[in-house]
Amino acid sequence: MPKFFDLYGKSRSDVKLLPVRISTAIFVMEDSHRLFLQAFMTHYVMYTKEVKEHFAMALKRFGGDYELGSFVITINENIKPLNLEIRKGISEKTGNHCYCLVNASENHGILKQSSDYTVNELEYFKKLVGEIAKSPEGSISSVDALNQVDKLENVKMSKKMAQDLIDRFQKDLWIISDVNEGHISLDTRCILELGHYLKDTYEDFIVNCEMCKQICLQGQSCGSCRAKLHHHCAARCFRNRDSPKCPASGCGAPWPYEQPERVEPSQQPTQNQGRKRRR
Ligand SMILES: [Zn+2]
Ligand SMILES: [Zn+2]
Numbered sequence: 001m002p003k004f005f006d007l008y009g010k011s012r013s014d015v016k017l018l019p020v021r022i023s024t025a026i027f028v029m030e031d032s033h034r035l036f037l038q039a040f041m042t043h044y045v046m047y048t049k050e051v052k053e054h055f056a057m058a059l060k061r062f063g064g065d066y067e068l069g070s071f072v073i074t075i076n077e078n079i080k081p082l083n084l085e086i087r088k089g090i091s092e093k094t095g096n097h098c099y100c101l102v103n104a105s106e107n108h109g110i111l112k113q114s115s116d117y118t119v120n121e122l123e124y125f126k127k128l129v130g131e132i133a134k135s136p137e138g139s140i141s142s143v144d145a146l147n148q149v150d151k152l153e154n155v156k157m158s159k160k161m162a163q164d165l166i167d168r169f170q171k172d173l174w175i176i177s178d179v180n181e182g183h184i185s186l187d188t189r190c191i192l193e194l195g196h197y198l199k200d201t202y203e204d205f206i207v208n209c210e211m212c213k214q215i216c217l218q219g220q221s222c223g224s225c226r227a228k229l230h231h232h233c234a235a236r237c238f239r240n241r242d243s244p245k246c247p248a249s250g251c252g253a254p255w256p257y258e259q260p261e262r263v264e265p266s267q268q269p270t271q272n273q274g275r276k277r278r279r
Pocket of ligand 1: 209211212213214216229230233
């Protein structure tokens with residue numbers, strides 16, 4: 001089998017394993033790729049609709065006959081030396097597919113290095129991430145979040161400072177602070193960037209969704225086994241089923257949630273979350 005070499009001279013004999021067939025093994029960035037990447041540098045997270053719009057805009061401006069998947073792979077191969085990567089994921093909140101520019105370094109991205117936050121601020125962020133990862137609901141109350149400042153070692157932080165930080169984490173798309181529900185959860189950017197960290201550090205708590213096989217923090221849990229489903233995945237899985245059962249192999253226990261009649265992916269979670277059945 002012929003070997004390929006990428007732009008950095010590394011052997012690319014694994015090219016056949018890439019998920020999308022690509023026309024060349026040389027990943028050359030054109031101006032269209034750069035324009036597309038700039039959009040991610042500004043937004044970090046974009047839903048598929050926005051991504052397709054930016055993709056179409058880049059091709060219209062600079063030409064080229066590309067397919068989105070291979071276009072993104074070319075960018076990823078070029079930004080890999082900077083430890084950056086565009087990853088595809090699904091928003092736990094909306095169920096919509098999105099793309100996210102993440103720090104893909106092995107030393108846990110945002111938790112270890114950030115030009116936006118101080119070391120102490122990142123310590124607090126790490127604490128929040130840990131508490132959310134360990135909670136069965138995939139979220140903690142706003143009060144709990146503020147109280148984490150008392151558990152920080154060697155870091156002095158007031159609750160006012162913590163609240164300001166939470167607002168910044170939310171603005172930067174790391175967490176979702178739901179004022180109405182009074183709880184805090186991890187945003188898609190955080191889950192995609194810290195996926196490996198979450199699984200390595202909290203392996204007893206982190207479960208993949210039985211349907212989409214992605215990390216599931218906020219979702220529905222089986223009452224008999226560890227299986228979990230995102231709310232939108234459960235709605236799709238159990239659509240039109242009168243007596244849904246746990247989809248995990250070997251389980252089959254009655255699923256303890258009622259599903260909404262019909263779910264649109266863009267609906268807010270308060271509308272599309274299944275309710276736990278009364279016992
Ligand atoms: Zn899922
Ligand atoms: Zn089960």
